[in-house]
Amino acid sequence: MSYKFSEKMDHLKPSVIREILKYSSDPAVIPFSAGNPAPEAFPVEKVQAISANILAKEPIAALQYSITEGYPKLIEAVTNDLKNRLHIGADTDRVIITSGAQQGIDLTVKSFCSKGDVIICESPSFVGSLNAFKASEATLVGVPMDEDGMNMEQLEDALKANPTAKLIYTIPNFQNPSGITMSMEKRRKMYQLAKQYGVCIIEDNPYGDLRFAGEDVPAIKTLDEDGIVIYCGSFSKVLSPGLRVGFVCANADIIQKITVLKQTNDVHTNILAQMVAYHFMTECDFVGHLENLRKIYKHKAELMLSEMDKHFSKNVTWTIPQGGLFLWCTLPEDQDMLAFCQDAVKNHKVAVVPGNAFMTSDDVPTTSFRMNYSTPTDEQIIAGVKILGDLMK
Amino acid sequence: MSYKFSEKMDHLKPSVIREILKYSSDPAVIPFSAGNPAPEAFPVEKVQAISANILAKEPIAALQYSITEGYPKLIEAVTNDLKNRLHIGADTDRVIITSGAQQGIDLTVKSFCSKGDVIICESPSFVGSLNAFKASEATLVGVPMDEDGMNMEQLEDALKANPTAKLIYTIPNFQNPSGITMSMEKRRKMYQLAKQYGVCIIEDNPYGDLRFAGEDVPAIKTLDEDGIVIYCGSFSKVLSPGLRVGFVCANADIIQKITVLKQTNDVHTNILAQMVAYHFMTECDFVGHLENLRKIYKHKAELMLSEMDKHFSKNVTWTIPQGGLFLWCTLPEDQDMLAFCQDAVKNHKVAVVPGNAFMTSDDVPTTSFRMNYSTPTDEQIIAGVKILGDLMK
Known part of the structure; x- marks a missing residue:
């Protein structure tokens, strides 16, 4: 056939x-x-011990259905970590646990974009995200990068030329594939342009904790007084990618849409993996x-x-x-x-x-x-x- | 905002x-x-032992990235189980492991349906699937059920009235929510109508292994000489829903589309959970x-x-x-x-x-x-x- x-x-x-x-x-x-x-x-040894402990003490909780938003203790731990270490999260923000940051990005784009809606992204950018955008039938507009991140003049040109733009997608730290980090000046400018042109920013930050030279640059999300930055994080690079645990922190209205889509997509993220991530980040000297x-x-x-x-x-x-x-x-x-x-x-x-x-x-x-x-x-x-x-x- | x-x-x-x-x-x-x-x-005890064993013997395989199609040994075990116990699977069919059957259904529908394409389903039907169909902007056409499954006259009327129908969705065994099981006669008729009108069938069978009265009725997929039945199965009811492991068995062309979408959706399913499912079904007297x-x-x-x-x-x-x-x-x-x-x-x-x-x-x-x-x-x-x-x- x-x-x-x-x-x-x-x-x-x-x-x-x-x-x-x-x-x-x-x-x-x-x-x-x-x-x-x-x-x-x-x-490895910590994951072994944590898993054994969970399956000994709370086996039914680890194996039963759970809620779409995520394991409540992990949501709380991630919310606190974002607030304390990265100064991220407004009172109007919420966190949802996703099956890797990839799902967070995919469902965010599906929440916002219909066929032909424009997503502006760095050129080059992460192939997994580009394919998620294409799967949503969004139109991609690439903006070239300078040594300190996306070229801001060309970003503004792209925003002017594309009034149907819904999202700007960026990996500000040690970008995949370029390795480039966006300067604070450009982060401020990107935020200001997004606000001015009425679009949201997806800030994808899977590598931020892996800085081994230079000084940390605050996340764009730290500037977010207007609820326009959708911050995607991941345990893949700091714990294990096989567990498929990531998260999104964004305004509650946005998280509500992502939650509805996640329920139709995979109901919830593997609960044992969420429990492992929770115990690892709160009991095992995460820093x-x-x-x-x-x-x-x-x-x-x-x-x-x-x-x-x-x-x-x-x-x-x-x-x-x-x-x-x-x-x-x-x-x-x-x-x-x-x-x-x-x-x-x-x-x-x-x-x-x-x-x-x-x-x-x-x-x-x-x-x-x-x-x-x-x-x-x-x-x-x-x-x-x-x-x-x-x-x- | x-x-x-x-x-x-x-x-x-x-x-x-x-x-x-x-x-x-x-x-x-x-x-x-x-x-x-x-x-x-x-x-519980078997999952404890299996998890400990995997994390002791193959920790890196359990924690590292894996391939989108699924853990190869689990794919093989599911393929064999479908063939030996349920007589399902042609040479042209393939199996993909999904994050629960929900993801299998969601990605199948996204592979086939654009806005306004019609999906014909039992009325009533499983709310999780109905919402996945709505998230794909498909148009739902419900067909009432008799005591032995969907009314076939009204199914044919619906197929005639909706030339843009792409899929028929059915839960043939102990349907959610009705508890009704479709007769073999109706399974044959549904297959024949699907073939005649050029649509595919999603056969969603999460409960098939939970028969406690009456005689097993062969799956519609056992009739599938034409590659038109997309069979969705799940470990949620026979092992653990928290693990989020399901699968789809369908023609290789369809599985290839689902694989591409899964890569953009969650990259792959939690690999430890796939390994647990594999060891459980092959080493723990599954029957x-x-x-x-x-x-x-x-x-x-x-x-x-x-x-x-x-x-x-x-x-x-x-x-x-x-x-x-x-x-x-x-x-x-x-x-x-x-x-x-x-x-x-x-x-x-x-x-x-x-x-x-x-x-x-x-x-x-x-x-x-x-x-x-x-x-x-x-x-x-x-x-x-x-x-x-x-x-x-």
Whole structure:
């Protein structure tokens, strides 16, 4: 039978990127293409103890249906952590627990956008979010980035040119894929423009706790006197991505819409995972754990950067991230980046992600690619960077 | 700020039903309104042992990112179980693991339906699915049920009257909310009509393993030579709803679309929960566990029915379920069902769900309400039925 799928599925076709990522699943390939936390970053023994304790003391609560909004103690812990550590959260704000930040972003966009509504985002941006936007049949408008975040003149031009814009999407800290952090000045400007043009901001901050250089920059949400910032957080990078626990903090009216959609989407997030996250963040020196993660990623990032200094061609440029998991490498304009990436993975078993994966449409030209330093071992970083360097020559 | 939400959010308003369900969360209320598995149905010790074993032997696999399609060993176990026990699954079919059957239904509908596409469903039907359909901006067409399932003449009329129909949605076994099971004759007829009119069937079967009376009726999916049946299953009623693990078995083309949407929705289902489900179904006498569940629910259903025989008015009718968790009780046509339900919960602390919660729109009249026997204790069943009986007089 030839199935009559929804038109929106046409926007979500498998791409050349998927082909390259297929090669990456080969264990012999050096995975600079991944985005996985380092295996040594998982607090395995603590998760073992917490899980055993929950299933011994509260097994029925952990296995039974729960409420859509999330495990109440975790909501409270997240609300307090946002308030105390990040100075986030107004009296009119609420927190909902989601099945990863991905679900928070997906349901936020579905709450706001109908077919053709415009979402303005950084170009490049996180492919998972871009695909969620496309699945909502939203129209994507990409704004190029400077060294300190989205170009604000071009953001204002985009807002003027798109009166049906509903949302601005940004990853302000150690952006995926670019590694760039938005300056406080630009955060203020973005907030002011959003307010002026009557749009909301999705502030996606999965990496904010992973700063290993420079000074923390307050979240855009700290400026939010008008209830226009939808803050998405995640336990994926600070505890475990396999648990699929994230959250959204936003005005109660917005959280109510997300809750209704979540109920039709997956009823609620796995409750044992929510209970594990709650006990981990309140009883296991969460702040000390974050310190340890920063050390792990600082070491890996510095190792990759110093190896790149040694081996990469002088006409290749890259970003210097102050945290997170990624950096962004750009070949000279006359080079065929896609051919470079294909050659690297097929013939030399080093996988990076071609930059066009992160563009708002296939026809935005780029000679950049994304490199990840959290997944590979130190040995793989040293070997893989040398191989890429040799290929540049 | 007054937010510019998507138009589709207008279809998803909180209702009078929610008000009644709010009262149900009071622990002093007898919960005939719930749909929770009985607490004694959870294999707590086995889940404890399996979880400890996984986190001891494969902690990184349980905590790291995984693939969207699901834990490969669970996919294989579900595929085999469907084939061996239920005779389901063609060579062209595939299985995807979802975050509960709810997500399977939600993403199937999003794959097929654009605004205004028609979904034909039983009237009454499961409110979670109806809301998922509304969130996709589909148009719902309800077909009344006979004692042996959807009325087939009216189904054909609906197919003729709605050439843009994309899907038929059915819960063939111990339907929620009616408790009705579709006869084999009607299953064959539904399949033939679906084929003739070029639509697919979503066969939602969360309760099929909970038959405690009568003979099993083969799934519609067993007839599926044409790849038109999308079978949704769940571990919620046979293991634990809190784990949020379900699955879809359908033609590979359909599973590919669902996979793309799932990646944008929650990346993948909690991996520890998938591993628990895998070990439980392959190493813990799954069939023996199902036997035990059937005993629990047989006892509870028979207790409720015998108490209803004793106490309910003679002009009140109800269905006699052969399995599952629910029965459907109908007051005489001249009675105000909603007032009855409100009085029962507010003044007498017995909660049932008013039948209009399960109708395709608020203006379909009904004097029925849903009663659940899996959640309350035996004592609550005896006390609650007596209270409802007294209120009928």
